[in-house]
Amino acid sequence: MADSALSIRTIGTADFPDFNRVFAWSFLDEPVEEQKWLKVLELDRAHAVFDGDEMIGTGGVLTRELTVPGGVQAPVGAVTAVGVKPGNRRRGAASLLMKTQLHSIRDAGESMSILWASEGGIYRRFGYGEYASGLSKLTMPTRMPFHPGVPVSPARIRQVTREEAMPFMREVHDRVRRTRVGWLSRVEGTWDVHLADSESDRGGLSAFRYCLHPEGYVVFRVKRDGDSGGPKHALHVRELVCETEQAYADLYRFLLDLDLAGSISFYTAADDPILHMVDNPRKVVREMTDALWLRIVDVKKALPLRRYSSDVDSVLEVADELCPWNAGRWRLTVKAGEAIVTRTDDPADVSLDVAALGSAYLGGARLSLLRRAHRVAEHTAGHVDALSLAFLGDQVPHCPEVF
Numbered sequence: 001m002a003d004s005a006l007s008i009r010t011i012g013t014a015d016f017p018d019f020n021r022v023f024a025w026s027f028l029d030e031p032v033e034e035q036k037w038l039k040v041l042e043l044d045r046a047h048a049v050f051d052g053d054e055m056i057g058t059g060g061v062l063t064r065e066l067t068v069p070g071g072v073q074a075p076v077g078a079v080t081a082v083g084v085k086p087g088n089r090r091r092g093a094a095s096l097l098m099k100t101q102l103h104s105i106r107d108a109g110e111s112m113s114i115l116w117a118s119e120g121g122i123y124r125r126f127g128y129g130e131y132a133s134g135l136s137k138l139t140m141p142t143r144m145p146f147h148p149g150v151p152v153s154p155a156r157i158r159q160v161t162r163e164e165a166m167p168f169m170r171e172v173h174d175r176v177r178r179t180r181v182g183w184l185s186r187v188e189g190t191w192d193v194h195l196a197d198s199e200s201d202r203g204g205l206s207a208f209r210y211c212l213h214p215e216g217y218v219v220f221r222v223k224r225d226g227d228s229g230g231p232k233h234a235l236h237v238r239e240l241v242c243e244t245e246q247a248y249a250d251l252y253r254f255l256l257d258l259d260l261a262g263s264i265s266f267y268t269a270a271d272d273p274i275l276h277m278v279d280n281p282r283k284v285v286r287e288m289t290d291a292l293w294l295r296i297v298d299v300k301k302a303l304p305l306r307r308y309s310s311d312v313d314s315v316l317e318v319a320d321e322l323c324p325w326n327a328g329r330w331r332l333t334v335k336a337g338e339a340i341v342t343r344t345d346d347p348a349d350v351s352l353d354v355a356a357l358g359s360a361y362l363g364g365a366r367l368s369l370l371r372r373a374h375r376v377a378e379h380t381a382g383h384v385d386a387l388s389l390a391f392l393g394d395q396v397p398h399c400p401e402v403f
């Protein structure tokens with residue numbers, strides 16, 4: 001329950017300095033002027049929580065398209081900039097914000113919300129499901145040969161300036177993101193945030209390097225390192241986006257063979273094919289973490305948006321206190337990949353809370369695994385496994401950018 005002294009409203013540009021400060025302080029940071037992320041905020045979708053005249057909480061919703069299984073672009077509200085000023089915690093400011101956001105996302109016709117969580121303990125209570133997409137940090141030595149049979153084309157790879165790279169990258173990204181589960185549409189400001197490159201953004205690394213292939217591109221920074229044995233610079237890849245698997249192999253080969261480089265690290269998809277491309281996969285060290293958290297805001301709309309891997313006919317009993325329109329029993333019938341969702345009074349085959357459904361929605365967390373974790377209950381034998389299979393897709397969901 002929110003403290004009754006708290007109120008909430010959307011912000012105007014005059015609120016930017018306070019918004020910037022409250023958010024920075026919530027992260028124990030100093031406010032920096034000219035924040036690029038402030039420019040991507042949509043004023044009619046950014047809220048501030050007040051105690052009287054004092055702004056104490058912040059949060060924004062960005063209008064995006066999320067690619068869901070089947071290559072469908074689903075409109076989503078991407079939640080960002082959630083912060084509560086120290087000294088005002090646990091008064092219900094974030095709860096008030098979450099409730100307001102979820103209602104406004106539904107009113108905007110979006111059936112899902114997504115976010116990156118600063119801490120794993122915050123968002124489940126608001127119905128967001130963890131591991132909707134995961135992230136794999138790969139670290140590997142350079143010079144590793146490819147497995148025999150992985151072709152490398154003679155295509156030319158050119159290092160160019162950011163200005164030269166941008167038009168090509170925008171076009172390639174917009175085509176590729178429509179085919180990758182978990183990828184998002186970008187607006188102009190997204191690029192400025194994602195590829196922010198001021199001195200303070202670099203964390204002691206170089207400016208971004210931009211290298212183009214005819215069918216893809218790679219953006220990376222260099223961390224200079226070397227001893228008497230010679231330079232062994234580390235390449236920190238920010239983004240590797242390709243329209244063809246050949247370009248993907250070519251650009252990886254380019255990085256692996258770059259003179260003076262000793263290692264490559266890359267936060268990438270759990271199903272990045274590099275593990276199966278190199279001749280010694282154990283040299284690629286992997287660390288997994290959670291990435292997108294997904295909240296189904298409108299069950300009836302969200303479930304039919306995606307495509308499914310197999311037929312099912314099950315009654316799901318969904319628990320959802322914050323969005324009561326989702327709560328209750330739904331019949332999910334999938335035929336040839338397409339789903340129909342209807343209200344029903346029939347007994348439930350499976351029951352789960354809306355966060356578990358969000359975890360499974362993109363094919364990130366298996367429903368059968370969530371049952372083993374006591375997050376999904378089966379009332380009719382065989383239904384969880386059938387649903388689990390139907391929700392899995394060919395791709396492991398991945399979101400390449402933090403928003």
Ligand SMILES: CC(=O)SCCNC(=O)CCNC(=O)[C@H](O)C(C)(C)COP(=O)(O)OP(=O)(O)OC[C@H]1O[C@@H](n2cnc3c(N)ncnc32)[C@H](O)[C@@H]1OP(=O)(O)O
Pocket residue numbers: 001026027079080081082083084085088089090091092093094095096115116117118119121122125
């Ligand atoms: C998408 C993003 O922007 S992620 C960034 C999130 N922001 C941050 O991490 C910045 C630092 N943290 C903060 O600003 C705040 O602590 C917030 C935003 C996480 C929470 O704000 P608050 O106003 O304190 O949350 P609120 O009072 O509404 O708490 C609601 C419930 O969540 C719980 N909760 C809140 N924060 C946390 C946390 N970090 N870990 C575990 N539980 C939490 C509360 O205990 C409360 O539980 P209850 O309902 O059982 O009593």
